[in-house]
Amino acid sequence: MTCLPIPTSGPQKKLGLVIDLDICVGCHACAVNCKEWNTGGHSAPLTDMDPYGQDPNGVWFNRIHSFEVVDEDNDSRTVHFPKSCLHCDDAPCVTVCPTGASYKREEDGIVLVDADKCIGCKLCSWACAYGAREYDEDAGIMKKCTLCVDRIYNENLPEASRVPACVSTCPVGARSFGDLNDPTSDVSQLVADREGFDLMAELDYKPTNKYLPPRPKQNEHTVSASNKPVALTPVSTEKAGLLAQWADKVLSL
Amino acid sequence: MHPAKSVILFTTASGAGYGLLFLLIIGHMFGVFPADNTLAYSGFGTAFLMIIIGLLSSTFHLGRPERAWRALTQWKSSWLSREGILAIITFGPTGIYGLCWIFAPNTTISLLLIIGVAALLLCTATVYCTSMIYACLKPVSAWHNRYVPASYLALSLSTGALLLNGILHLQGKNAPLFDMITIVLILVSVIVKFYYWKHIGETKGLSTVGSATGLGSMGKVRLLEAAHTEANYLMKEMGFQIARKHAKKLRNITFISGFILPVFLISLTGITENAGIETLSVICSIFFGAIGIVTERWLFFAEAKHTVSLYYGAQSV
Numbered sequence: 001m002t003c004l005p006i007p008t009s010g011p012q013k014k015l016g017l018v019i020d021l022d023i024c025v026g027c028h029a030c031a032v033n034c035k036e037w038n039t040g041g042h043s044a045p046l047t048d049m050d051p052y053g054q055d056p057n058g059v060w061f062n063r064i065h066s067f068e069v070v071d072e073d074n075d076s077r078t079v080h081f082p083k084s085c086l087h088c089d090d091a092p093c094v095t096v097c098p099t100g101a102s103y104k105r106e107e108d109g110i111v112l113v114d115a116d117k118c119i120g121c122k123l124c125s126w127a128c129a130y131g132a133r134e135y136d137e138d139a140g141i142m143k144k145c146t147l148c149v150d151r152i153y154n155e156n157l158p159e160a161s162r163v164p165a166c167v168s169t170c171p172v173g174a175r176s177f178g179d180l181n182d183p184t185s186d187v188s189q190l191v192a193d194r195e196g197f198d199l200m201a202e203l204d205y206k207p208t209n210k211y212l213p214p215r216p217k218q219n220e221h222t223v224s225a226s227n228k229p230v231a232l233t234p235v236s237t238e239k240a241g242l243l244a245q246w247a248d249k250v251l252s253l
Numbered sequence: 254m255h256p257a258k259s260v261i262l263f264t265t266a267s268g269a270g271y272g273l274l275f276l277l278i279i280g281h282m283f284g285v286f287p288a289d290n291t292l293a294y295s296g297f298g299t300a301f302l303m304i305i306i307g308l309l310s311s312t313f314h315l316g317r318p319e320r321a322w323r324a325l326t327q328w329k330s331s332w333l334s335r336e337g338i339l340a341i342i343t344f345g346p347t348g349i350y351g352l353c354w355i356f357a358p359n360t361t362i363s364l365l366l367i368i369g370v371a372a373l374l375l376c377t378a379t380v381y382c383t384s385m386i387y388a389c390l391k392p393v394s395a396w397h398n399r400y401v402p403a404s405y406l407a408l409s410l411s412t413g414a415l416l417l418n419g420i421l422h423l424q425g426k427n428a429p430l431f432d433m434i435t436i437v438l439i440l441v442s443v444i445v446k447f448y449y450w451k452h453i454g455e456t457k458g459l460s461t462v463g464s465a466t467g468l469g470s471m472g473k474v475r476l477l478e479a480a481h482t483e484a485n486y487l488m489k490e491m492g493f494q495i496a497r498k499h500a501k502k503l504r505n506i507t508f509i510s511g512f513i514l515p516v517f518l519i520s521l522t523g524i525t526e527n528a529g530i531e532t533l534s535v536i537c538s539i540f541f542g543a544i545g546i547v548t549e550r551w552l553f554f555a556e557a558k559h560t561v562s563l564y565y566g567a568q569s570v
Contacts (some may be wrong), residue, residue: 055484065476120315122318
């Protein structure tokens with residue numbers, strides 16, 4: 001059924017990601033490892049069309065966009081911005097689905113597509129504000145991030161590996177995974193401490209994944225009050241050795 | 254949004270079909286035009302043909318058309334599912350009404366009235382559901398407003414009227430009242446469409462690149478580097494650019510071909526005594542009306558901006 005699960009009174013998990021925009025260096029490793037794992041996982045394969053041709057394109061569950069933010073002082077910074085399914089609480093991609101293929105799991109809030117039911121009408125991709133849905137032209141069905149549902153509960157993997165592929169591979173630790181419904185969890189604490197936010201909160205989709213804002217720039221050492229870079233202090237000649245002082249004199253002639 | 258030909262054909266053809274059914278049945282109830290079996294055969298035949306073409310065409314849009322029947326299961330939450338179910342149910346009362354008209358002219362008025370009213374309500378509800386498939390989508394602000402159902406309903410009636418008017422004139426049935434009704438319905442749809450265009454011109458979506466990235470409070474945000482070098486599914490499906498460039502010209506084509514010319518040609522068929530001119534102008538009115546409605550629907554898709562484009566370089570939607 002494509003109706004969203006009605007919240008029950010008992011404690012329910014709400015699994016999701018917390019992405020730290022301060023730390024992400026935009027290396028795309030999360031997207032590559034996502035593709036690598038998922039092309040053999042729950043929604044396999046992540047088809048590529050014309051991969052070595054003129055117009056290569058394919059299914060990716062995770063993409064990294066890079067933005068520039070210019071503040072009032074004309075000071076700019078680059079923010080790398082990974083984006084995958086946000087597993088919204090109020091997920092319209094689920095409710096618009098005419099077939100029941102798109103569903104939200106009651107037990108952990110993960111939004112999935114049943115590949116055997118999807119008719120490929122693409123309406124869910126129109127309903128998703130974030131562009132998290134990926135159409136597989138070859139299979140004729142919609143695919144999407146599964147939050148690595150085939151890893152996080154996989155008892156064949158060592159416990160430390162039971163996290164989404166993007167989280168396990170991030171070399172700088174910009175991605176965290178956990179239960180965002182539990183206020184004591186590490187991820188919830190992180191969101192509380194760093195004032196994590198929702199993307200496009202105005203649409204009221206109540207995304208589970210949160211983003212942590214870049215920290216303010218540490219400007220005082222490199223930038224003067226007039227916002228000009230401070231000139232480098234010249235190296236003192238006094239402390240140079242006798243030979244160096246002599247060489248300096250000779251060469252300066 | 255990418256204007257898929259199959260979806261344009263689906264919404265315009267089935268819309269005109271339901272409009273035609275609606276007018277045929279309500280006109281028969283009130284005796285607006287001389288009702289005989291030829292009119293019933295051609296009217297119901299054309300309407301069902303348009304609806305079936307539309308519904309079949311919508312399945313060509315699917316990645317897995319052989320599973321299309323599954324779309325009838327989620328009526329509790331999905332407007333697309335509701336549309337599919339109502340489209341099928343509507344064949345019932347409308348078909349029975351047509352059969353009574355042709356084969357059982359002695360059907361009691363009260364029974365005919367019940368079937369007729371059910372048919373009228375179902376035709377309206379089906380077109381409303383079609384419009385709600387689009388109007389329920391929050392990420393597309395050009396669609397997420399009440400002008401969308403209003404224009405789908407108005408255009409369904411005016412294109413249906415254009416067809417029925419054509420059928421009446423080609424069969425040599427004199428129905429000056431229906432000429433007037435057609436012109437009024439076309440004028441109503443011009444007004445609704447005008448307000449729709451005014452609305453999408455004046456209102457912007459709530460979302461900006463600042464809210465889409467959450468970085469808006471830090472300063473002015475712009476896309477520095479795309480996620481990949483080539484276009485992906487999202488950019489092809491949601492990032493359609495061509496129509497916005499020519500929107501003004503295409504609106505003029507819709508206005509002139511879809512509204513002005515049909516009104517002029519229908520007035521001409523009403524006043525001319527010459528049967529040749531009458532036939533020619535009635536055929537032309539349908540031809541221009543079709544160009545107008547297809548342009549209108551193409552624009553409806555192509556002009557609409559999706560919030561996904563904020564992640565691909567757009568500043569606002």
